[in-house]
Amino acid sequence: MEKLIETNELYTNFNTFEGVVKALNGVGVVVNEGETYGLVGESGCGKSVTVRSMMRIVQAPGKIESGKVVLFFRAEDRSKGIDIIDRSEAYMTSIRGDSISMIFQEASTSLNPVLSIGYQVGESFHYHRRPQMLKETIAELDAEIGGKLPPLSKAWRSVTKRLLARELREREAYDARIDEIDKELYALEEQEGAGDVSKKRDLNARRDALQDHSALTGFFMGVPFLKRYRKRLEKTVHRHVVELLRTLGVPNPERIADAYPHELSGGMQQRIVIAIALACHPVLLIADEPTSNLDVTIQAQIIDLIKRLKEATISSVLFITHDLGLVAEVCDRVSVMYAGDVSETAAVQELFKKPLHPYSQGLLNSVPKVEQDGELATIPGAVPNLIVPPTGCRFHPRCPKKMDVCSASKPPMIEWAPGHWVACHLYTDGKR
Amino acid sequence: MSDTLLDIRDLYKYYPVTGGVFRKHVADVKAVDGVNLQIKRGECVGLVGESGCGKTTLGKTILRLHESTSGRIYFDQNPDKIEEVERLLAAPETAGQAKAALAEMDITKMDGTRLRALRRQMQIVFQDPSNSLDPRMLIRDIIAEPLEAQNLVKGADVDKRVLELLDIVGMGTGHLKRYPHEFSGGQRQRIAIARALATNPKFVVMDEPTSALDVSVQAQILNLLKKLQRDFQLTYLFVTHHLLVVKYTSDRIVVMYLGKVVENGPTKQIFEKPLHPYTKALLSAIPVPDPTTKREKIILTGDVPNPVNPPKGCRFHPRCSYAQEICRTQEPALDPTGMDGHTVACHRWKEI
Numbered sequence: 001m002e003k004l005i006e007t008n009e010l011y012t013n014f015n016t017f018e019g020v021v022k023a024l025n026g027v028g029v030v031v032n033e034g035e036t037y038g039l040v041g042e043s044g045c046g047k048s049v050t051v052r053s054m055m056r057i058v059q060a061p062g063k064i065e066s067g068k069v070v071l072f073f074r075a076e077d078r079s080k081g082i083d084i085i086d087r088s089e090a091y092m093t094s095i096r097g098d099s100i101s102m103i104f105q106e107a108s109t110s111l112n113p114v115l116s117i118g119y120q121v122g123e124s125f126h127y128h129r130r131p132q133m134l135k136e137t138i139a140e141l142d143a144e145i146g147g148k149l150p151p152l153s154k155a156w157r158s159v160t161k162r163l164l165a166r167e168l169r170e171r172e173a174y175d176a177r178i179d180e181i182d183k184e185l186y187a188l189e190e191q192e193g194a195g196d197v198s199k200k201r202d203l204n205a206r207r208d209a210l211q212d213h214s215a216l217t218g219f220f221m222g223v224p225f226l227k228r229y230r231k232r233l234e235k236t237v238h239r240h241v242v243e244l245l246r247t248l249g250v251p252n253p254e255r256i257a258d259a260y261p262h263e264l265s266g267g268m269q270q271r272i273v274i275a276i277a278l279a280c281h282p283v284l285l286i287a288d289e290p291t292s293n294l295d296v297t298i299q300a301q302i303i304d305l306i307k308r309l310k311e312a313t314i315s316s317v318l319f320i321t322h323d324l325g326l327v328a329e330v331c332d333r334v335s336v337m338y339a340g341d342v343s344e345t346a347a348v349q350e351l352f353k354k355p356l357h358p359y360s361q362g363l364l365n366s367v368p369k370v371e372q373d374g375e376l377a378t379i380p381g382a383v384p385n386l387i388v389p390p391t392g393c394r395f396h397p398r399c400p401k402k403m404d405v406c407s408a409s410k411p412p413m414i415e416w417a418p419g420h421w422v423a424c425h426l427y428t429d430g431k432r
Numbered sequence: 433m434s435d436t437l438l439d440i441r442d443l444y445k446y447y448p449v450t451g452g453v454f455r456k457h458v459a460d461v462k463a464v465d466g467v468n469l470q471i472k473r474g475e476c477v478g479l480v481g482e483s484g485c486g487k488t489t490l491g492k493t494i495l496r497l498h499e500s501t502s503g504r505i506y507f508d509q510n511p512d513k514i515e516e517v518e519r520l521l522a523a524p525e526t527a528g529q530a531k532a533a534l535a536e537m538d539i540t541k542m543d544g545t546r547l548r549a550l551r552r553q554m555q556i557v558f559q560d561p562s563n564s565l566d567p568r569m570l571i572r573d574i575i576a577e578p579l580e581a582q583n584l585v586k587g588a589d590v591d592k593r594v595l596e597l598l599d600i601v602g603m604g605t606g607h608l609k610r611y612p613h614e615f616s617g618g619q620r621q622r623i624a625i626a627r628a629l630a631t632n633p634k635f636v637v638m639d640e641p642t643s644a645l646d647v648s649v650q651a652q653i654l655n656l657l658k659k660l661q662r663d664f665q666l667t668y669l670f671v672t673h674h675l676l677v678v679k680y681t682s683d684r685i686v687v688m689y690l691g692k693v694v695e696n697g698p699t700k701q702i703f704e705k706p707l708h709p710y711t712k713a714l715l716s717a718i719p720v721p722d723p724t725t726k727r728e729k730i731i732l733t734g735d736v737p738n739p740v741n742p743p744k745g746c747r748f749h750p751r752c753s754y755a756q757e758i759c760r761t762q763e764p765a766l767d768p769t770g771m772d773g774h775t776v777a778c779h780r781w782k783e784i
Binding site for chain 1: 736
């Protein structure tokens with residue numbers, strides 16, 4: 001299987017008043033093409049911070065200290081990939097919501113309460129599919145101008161068409177320039193010389209400074225009466241929105257598109273969030289606990305939807321959850337995280353059948369099963385404070401199989417069996 | 433002493449919806465709509481259902497944290513006397529005679545003094561311990577509050593009792609002079625449990641006690657609750673939406689949908705042979721932590737309807753795949769199924 005995205009020795013810290021919270025401690029995660037990859041762990045173990053670092057949207061006091069996030073989206077990058085940590089912000093914006101998109105935990109807070117559903121879903125089309133939308137609108141106007149119309153409306157339509165065509169032209173020129181800069185950047189990265197850091201920064205700055213429309217077009221877009229020409233564009237976007245909602249099984253999509261978030265139920269809100277994420281057919285969908293606030297029957301609906309979508313449109317899904325039941329049902333491969341470390345990575349059957357890391361074992365035993373006899377096994381203690389994380393293996397204070405070496409050094413990630421990776425000193429010497 | 437500790441008859445709880453300039457009463461949110469439920473001594477009853485089905489409201493109404501709209505709740509009463517009162521109430525001409533008896537026996541009509549005495553015996557543990565503990569009170573004061581309010585312990589004995597309670601819930605000494613924010617979620621929930629146990633109650637309502645906790649901590653709390661139940665002969669009403677938790681803790685499961693009980697039966701029977709289509713869907717929707725079993729899921733369409741205006745007939749019929757004409761018009765009653773203590777409210781449970 002081909003790699004799609006990979007993180008390498010990722011360290012993310014949060015500088016708070018109490019001290020530096022070392023949230024990620026060298027996380028390495030690989031998502032392959034076509035798989036559903038799960039990240040499990042308790043709250044505060046760094047699951048969300050990991051994916052937020054991958055999208056470079058870590059919140060305010062947080063900072064990615066070091067590490068790599070490498071994308072292998074395009075065929076020509078296969079050999080090396082693109083490290084997005086030192087790419088420009090404009091580059092990230094062009095990726096987010098387009099080739100990687102994300103569903104957040106609480107649908108009710110990730111939707112904007114003062115904007116209509118249609119507007120919020122349509123934003124993705126506006127940002128990432130502008131040329132396509134413009135072309136469609138222009139083609140439509142062309143057809144209308146060719147037909148029979150009163151002269152005045154014909155005139156207005158041809159003005160509209162000209163202005164939209166102008167926008168399209170400028171946008172295409174912008175995209176071409178961006179492509180050029182990206183190629184240059186990529187070539188620079190290939191060389192890996194020491195002297196080109198400033199040149200790289202220069203290129204990134206140039207990329208950020210580019211505008212997708214000229215001052216004149218900006219003027220047209222801002223003047224009260226004149227800017228009505230974009231109504232046609234909005235109409236096209238709205239049509240796409242309704243279509244998208246319909247494919248996601250939203251009943252009555254025309255009405256929903258005009259509604260506001262508070263008018264919808266939790267399950268429906270989550271569908272809308274999924275619609276926003278899927279608007280541009282992402283290569284990778286990151287789902288950050290998409291169902292943890294929903295009821296079981298609604299959860300079943302949403303999970304079913306994500307599964308069907310994965311087969312139809314998205315290539316890979318990165319699924320974050322604390323519910324081991326969901327992991328068993330949805331994922332192909334899983335990583336177990338604890339206190340900012342990945343402790344074990346394996347295929348889902350393998351992990352449930354033969355967990356290697358003591359934490360994975362404890363976690364699996366502490367969930368109530370369908371056939372549960374006797375007491376639940378527990379992991380003693382609680383998750384450590386990450387301002388002063390335990391030395392060595394971060395799990396050692398709670399570990400039932402603790403050894404002397406555990407508090408001294410961090411265990412490396414080793415491949416114990418094919419495809420089954422574990423970071424624990426029990427396995428480092430190749431012995432059990 | 434009878435076998436039944438808590439006897440709920442025809443309990444209704446409506447929240448009024450007001451509208452217009454004069455805050456006119458326009459509709460009701462039918463949160464609990466005619467619930468009959470008996471809880472035996474020493475039993476753990478799991479109350480499950482989706483959010484908004486009225487399970488928390490039911491739990492709180494039992495303790496009279498919410499005033500009920502109508503209905504009777506008997507706590508620790510002689511069953512013969514209950515039957516007598518019920519008989520009097522059934523006939524309209526004798527209903528007046530039951531009034532005096534109800535004021536003594538029925539939680540919903542008791543006066544302050546009686547209720548206060550009864551509060552000693554029934555307690556509640558809330559969902560989120562970070563909200564249910566006063567952030568400005570010391571742990572010692574939090575746990576001592578019920579003791580002092582009920583005049584159970586005085587003077588220096590209070591500290592001793594608080595320490596004893598902390599020990600019972602598995603927390604060491606040395607926590608007395610600390611504030612809730614200094615503890616982790618699991619420890620806070622332990623403190624909330626200690627507070628609930630302070631007055632030596634017979635009956636505790638557990639309102640989603642583990643849903644704010646992590647899996648490994650959840651297991652600790654569940655084990656603790658089981659141990660406490662054994663040690664102190666407690667009776668639990670375990671309100672939760674997590675079916676596997678209920679399966680682990682409860683002897684009996686009560687399934688609610690839109691303010692009504694749709695199925696009530698022993699845990700084993702419910703899990704092995706659910707009768708109501710809603711229970712079936714609910715059980716099939718649980719994600720099972722075992723990747724080798726691939727089960728057929730029943731995926732319900734649509735959402736839970738609005739409890740202000742619930743569907744006519746069987747409330748589940750718009751989402752039910754077995755719905756027929758009778759389901760749309762007639763409301764099914766809770767029928768005994770012949771198996772011990774297993775009742776179900778469905779017109780077609782025999783066929784499906």
